[in-house]
């Protein structure tokens with residue numbers, strides 16, 4: 269084992285997906301997993317296989333596709349959870365089961381209603397059962413941050429004896445301060461020695477997740493559990509991009525410690541996750557926020573122009589932010605320049621069909637919009653990749669809405685080579701669009717969330733609409749994406765996109781596991 273290597277365990281697809289409104293379908297999860305592999309993540313926690321047929325399917329598909337990262341599934345210390353996890357990851361070339369049970373007095377007494385002895389027995393049994401499926405078993409002491417150290421030592425001894433190779437000590441509720449966690453990890457990693465790898469998984473309830481992760485690394489943790497954009501339950505998890513860049517930038521502190529992360533892929537990964545989930549990182553978010561490398565005030569601009577390092581501790585290109593793009597695209601650009609720009613932006617898995625469609629849309633856009641920015645191109649390509657399952661395809665939209673009139677929408681949709689047309693009145697233009705689409709498709713969606721952002725600046729900016737819709741009572745929500753210079757057109761596309769996502773997931777689950785959603 270390399271003592272200086274920090275194993276990066278990404279849990280965007282599991283803990284990240286636990287963020288309210290961040291659920292992804294299998295296709296979307298596969299896209300994120302492929303990007304995480306390209307980023308150089310060591311372990312991808314692809315989901316919680318026993319949670320639902322959709323989760324099981326996503327973990328299994330990812331296990332079949334990813335070659336270079338270990339694929340892991342979470343499971344409670346319950347036989348059926350472990351079995352589902354074992355079956356789902358079995359296809360992977362490198363696979364792991366991550367099983368857990370809470371070890372803090374408050375969780376054991378009130379949630380599990382178990383004595384500490386029962387918890388140890390259950391933990392041992394879980395690890396032993398997981399070992400019948402895979403060799404690589406990780407055990408987590410949930411709420412380790414509020415657990416008693418002597419008890420943690422007992423659990424550690426017992427699960428290592430049962431075969432666990434990684435011991436995760438999560439600060440599940442983000443309670444600890446860096447000094448406290450540093451001393452806990454120091455004591456427990458010294459206690460564990462070479463018997464297992466100590467991992468940390470810190471939540472951000474007090475805004476200290478990354479500080480806690482770094483303090484732990486300096487005190488013996490050799491695996492960090494992190495998420496892209498810091499997504500995760502409640503206030504989120506420690507952000508992968510923050511922890512990795514801190515280790516890289518502060519060589520004076522971290523010495524020979526290193527990760528295998530290909531940092532120029534960080535920005536593209538962050539954009540992909542933000543686009544798929546519809547959850548944008550705040551503008552001032554470290555590393556990947558819109559303002560992370562923007563200098564507004566004169567003194568700062570003067571300093572950066574004279575010597576970049578006066579106000580920048582890392583180069584934007586180190587994290588994949590391309591600032592001064594030399595290749596400007598406009599209405600006279602051809603396919604070659606467009607293709608080149610896509611490669612420059614880091615997209616190397618684009619199919620010929622996606623490229624051609626995006627190029628056609630780029631030409632239409634270039635007729636309407638003077639400057640095509642890198643963000644416009646990035647969005648066109650991502651939008652093509654996310655909307656390829658066009659079971660219902662929007663062909664035309666007409667709307668009318670006056671302050672004293674009746675909001676009306678007329679929609680034309682292509683479905684199975686048939687053209688469907690209808691019109692409806694609504695309480696507003698959007699309502700009229702949704703009602704017409706519902707009537708045409710025969711599916712009645714409930715809109716749970718709607719967001720519109722402008723992709724770049726200016727009145728002619730592209731509008732990017734994200735909808736979150738559920739199509740069955742109290743069921744999972746599906747995300748749809750729409751991109752257009754016209755916000756209402758983008759809205760209609762996003763609503764149909766959510767329906768297409770629902771239908772293709774339903775179809776996939778029926779084919780793959782005989783389950784209905």
Ligand SMILES: CC(=O)SCCNC(=O)CCNC(=O)[C@H](O)C(C)(C)COP(=O)(O)OP(=O)(O)OC[C@H]1O[C@@H](n2cnc3c(N)ncnc32)[C@H](O)[C@@H]1OP(=O)(O)O
Nearest residue numbers: 316318319320343344345346368369370379380410440501
């Ligand atoms: C800190 C974390 O992030 S933990 C991971 C959180 N992720 C998830 O919960 C994934 C989504 N969850 C789900 O889909 C569901 O909760 C399921 C399928 C996992 C379980 O559903 P249900 O069987 O209906 O149980 P429910 O969610 O109501 O309650 C959880 C049960 O698991 C028990 N439990 C919780 N953690 C563990 C554990 N690690 N090992 C064993 N049992 C556990 C609880 O005590 C409770 O048991 P009880 O019903 O006897 O009181």
Ligand SMILES: CC(C)C(=O)C(=O)O
Nearest residue numbers: 368408410411438440
């Ligand atoms: C299941 C564990 C690792 C977890 O997510 C937590 O404790 O926060």
Ligand SMILES: [Mg+2]
Nearest residue numbers: 283440469501
């Ligand atoms: Mg967690």
